[in-house]
Amino acid sequence: KAGVTQTPRYLIKTRGQQVTLSCSPISGHRSVSWYQQTPGQGLQFLFEYFSETQRNKGNFPGRFSGRQFSNSRSEMNVSTLELGDSALYLCASTSGQSSYEQYFGPGTRLTVT
């Protein structure tokens, strides 16, 4: 079956702008988690959605938000972009109930100039 897909793969934005990233989980998976990866901080958990509800949230400012649709697709939004938001944004999916493996997408590389 198809893996986790993320769009776009690459994005360049200017400071102060906002951006929306999209993630489609593996078919049948209802949980989507988002992570930020930077050279300085490594991989950090942003938040997790299940059945259109945020169940868990990492330690990021309110400029980072997300949502999930009824088909389990998820979007994350970053408002008022800062240079430090330049990162690889990864999403991952699981069934959301009981599993051992989290499936990651290829990521979206965001560059803020």
Added chain:
Amino acid sequence: DAKTTQPPSMDCAEGRAANLPCNHSTISGNEYVYWYRQIHSQGPQYIIHGLKNNETNEMASLIITEDRKSNTLILPHATLRDTAVYYCIVRVAPLGFGNEKLTFGTGTRLTIIP
């Protein structure tokens, strides 16, 4: 989740077994060991997990010490495609029910030498 310690980098000759160590001296009885790897500019990929018994799958073997304070991931016949950053994660399993968060450390950068 228990803290893990891994060497920052390792080299291994192609075709040889790659043995990646991970220490987790504060692991609790109900915490599992997970291994993920991340090939350059891709998303992390699950490799294997275990609680206290040794585990093997098509990708690797996991050897956990009897006191559970350390483990070794073994890639039996390393290829150039195994060059990646390998992350050892200790957490309560399974994932699910709002507990999907994985806490990644800095990992071990494994380079397979031709």
